[in-house]
Amino acid sequence: MDSPLNKYGLVGSIFVKIDGGSLFEIKPHVCIPRTCKRFCGLIVDLLRKSCVRAKDTNEVLICVVEEPVTRHLPVNSHIIIGLSYSSEMLVDIDDYVGALSDAVTPIFVVGAMVNGKVKRDNTHDYISVSDYPLGAKCCVGLICDALEQKWKLF
Numbered sequence: 103m104d105s106p107l108n109k110y111g112l113v114g115s116i117f118v119k120i121d122g123g124s125l126f127e128i129k130p131h132v133c134i135p136r137t138c139k140r141f142c143g144l145i146v147d148l149l150r151k152s153c154v155r156a157k158d159t160n161e162v163l164i165c166v167v168e169e170p171v172t173r174h175l176p177v178n179s180h181i182i183i184g185l186s187y188s189s190e191m192l193v194d195i196d197d198y199v200g201a202l203s204d205a206v207t208p209i210f211v212v213g214a215m216v217n218g219k220v221k222r223d224n225t226h227d228y229i230s231v232s233d234y235p236l237g238a239k240c241c242v243g244l245i246c247d248a249l250e251q252k253w254k255l256f
Contacts, residue, residue: 175207183229187230192233193231
């Protein structure tokens with residue numbers, strides 16, 4: 103959330119789907135708690151109330167939304183990219199992002215699970231960015247860096 107992409111207002115929303123099937127939307131300006139205790143409290147509130155609001159403004163910061171996620175994506179986001187180590191399409195992420203049209207909003211689906219795969223549902227491309235399994239944090243960092251380079255946000 104500290105990415106220059108977010109600071110320039112170029113992150114629309116972040117969607118998270120958990121194993122239980124729940125889908126929730128996180129507004130890009132939300133500060134996620136850094137301690138486990140506070141983070142767990144936030145998630146418990148979210149699952150109990152279906153939304154978490156700012157105390158001072160009553161703005162919805164995180165909320166449970168209905169499936170499918172495609173209902174919540176921008177109209178011009180017809181390119182959806184799934185990232186998985188198991189993909190046969192190994193790409194240089196900088197080259198891949200550089201080749202994307204500026205007319206569309208890129209949507210990236212990144213798996214954050216130890217076991218399992220990103221489902222290929224609704225993906226136009228299914229890519230791998232490394233010969234080795236990478237954590238979600240690393241993948242998101244590579245994506246952000248590539249987009250920042252493309253849009254010259256450094």
